[in-house]
Amino acid sequence: MDDMLRRARMEDQRRSQRPVLPVCVPGLYVQHGDRGFVAHITASEFAFSTVRGLTVSVLMAYGTGQATAHTAEWLVSELLGNAVRACGDHVPLVVEVYVTGRSVQVNVHDPAADLLPRRSAVAMDSDNAESGRGLGLLDMLAPGWDVVSSPVGKQIRCHIDAK
Structure with a gap:
């Protein structure tokens, strides 16, 4: 019984130290995750x-x-932009960002399972590049990202080693 009480107190203390999340509004529902957050959103500037x-x-x-943290922010921004380009405006998305030991995990889930990202053989700085440099940035910032x-739908997962 003492062990259960101790665990409950530790959990209460841990929860009281969590960062404050925004109030949920239409198109933005954010929950605490284990050492991070999960956001269910409808694509919008807000x-x-x-x-x-x-x-x-x-x-x-x-x-x-x-x-x-800023590398993770850049990845989130790139993945969200890619999702809108692939799926269209107001697409429902799920974003997960959390700390895992000495690293950070960024996952973005969209409903378009058939629209998979493809890495290009063309260098990012090439005049022959036909579109944005997003996947090249993912390769640089989160080598080994996967789908x-x-x-x-699909989930794009990026792992960042903490610096």
């Missing part, structure tokens, strides 16, 4: 701006350095 800001503030609240299919 939702994107809020999620980018949360990425930095929440990661830093959990002890991530500023450089790593996982799900029953409701």
